[in-house]
Amino acid sequence: MTRIVVAQHAGACFGVERALDLANRAAEGATTDVHTLGPLIHNPQVVASLAQRGVTPIERPEDAGEGSVLIMRAHGVTPEMERRAQAAGLEAVDATCPFVKKVHRFAERLEVEGYQVVIVGEAGHPETEGTRGHAPGALVVGTVEEARSVEVGRRVGVVVQTTLERPLLREVVSALIGRCEELRLYDTICEATTERQGAAAELAAEADVMVVIGGRSSANTRHLVDVCATRCGATFHVETPEELHGAWFAEAETVGVTAGASTPSAQIDVVTKRIRELCDARAAGTS
Ligand code: SF4
Numbered sequence: 001m002t003r004i005v006v007a008q009h010a011g012a013c014f015g016v017e018r019a020l021d022l023a024n025r026a027a028e029g030a031t032t033d034v035h036t037l038g039p040l041i042h043n044p045q046v047v048a049s050l051a052q053r054g055v056t057p058i059e060r061p062e063d064a065g066e067g068s069v070l071i072m073r074a075h076g077v078t079p080e081m082e083r084r085a086q087a088a089g090l091e092a093v094d095a096t097c098p099f100v101k102k103v104h105r106f107a108e109r110l111e112v113e114g115y116q117v118v119i120v121g122e123a124g125h126p127e128t129e130g131t132r133g134h135a136p137g138a139l140v141v142g143t144v145e146e147a148r149s150v151e152v153g154r155r156v157g158v159v160v161q162t163t164l165e166r167p168l169l170r171e172v173v174s175a176l177i178g179r180c181e182e183l184r185l186y187d188t189i190c191e192a193t194t195e196r197q198g199a200a201a202e203l204a205a206e207a208d209v210m211v212v213i214g215g216r217s218s219a220n221t222r223h224l225v226d227v228c229a230t231r232c233g234a235t236f237h238v239e240t241p242e243e244l245h246g247a248w249f250a251e252a253e254t255v256g257v258t259a260g261a262s263t264p265s266a267q268i269d270v271v272t273k274r275i276r277e278l279c280d281a282r283a284a285g286t287s
Helices: 014-028 044-052 079-087 098-112 126-134 144-149 166-176 191-206 219-229 265-283
Strands: 003-006 034-037 055-058 069-072 091-094 116-120 139-141 155-160 182-185 209-213 235-238 254-259
Touching: 003 265, 014 034, 014 044, 014 055, 014 069, 014 091, 014 098, 044 055, 069 079, 079 091, 079 126, 098 116, 098 126, 098 155, 116 126, 116 166, 144 166, 155 166, 166 182, 191 209, 191 219, 191 254, 209 219, 209 265, 219 235, 219 254, 254 265
Parallel strands: 003 254, 034 055, 034 069, 069 091, 116 139, 116 155, 155 182, 209 235, 209 254
Antiparallel strands: none
């Protein structure tokens, strides 16, 4: 019988659970429209289920009717967005993860103290953009090559996207050393990220097949896929059980399962159940 093992640390983190809780509470007590500014989290199934309950994403505060509730997403928003929500007469609910808020505060402080702020992370990602809004002079560096070529000042202050892999941070910081006189680092990588990546790496090393569950636009889920793929050649990324194929598990003795920080446990359960059915059907010769 195929072993199916779920990673010790997998699925929704504290910040995502908190954002979902705030959104659900806003939906329950709603006497007016409830919106999220962009998708609440990077998980299309969760976003669709919130929409069924009347919580719909909008792109700009001005798209909401006056008096509506506007939930600021877990990845955080820029101060300008907060001002625009206020100016549009909206009732703001701040679902920004407290760990992301800490990154905002560090970035602000560094800029005020005269450092050239460098955000190590993915350019264009909502979290990085939100942080940049708090330190408008910040540069975003996503690769070692960029760290080697970017124009920095004498004093450099680094903050980090919460979902970055720590080995990449080490390489980027090494590349910045020697290019400035002073380098101050706030390592703002979130523990939930390192725990999930560590547990996924351990499991992928012993699994014949790895299944990673989570939104395709979720940065931390994609990082988990990369971590698993370097240790287990048969690594597959799915959002729903319908995407699984029985053939993936034909030769597998051990199937590992992990999930990004924006994947609720119910989603892990349905995918794991389907893997069990597919493995059992193969064993019984019915598929
Ligand atoms: S991964 Fe960490 S920082 Fe990001 S939402 Fe979850 S708890 Fe917050």
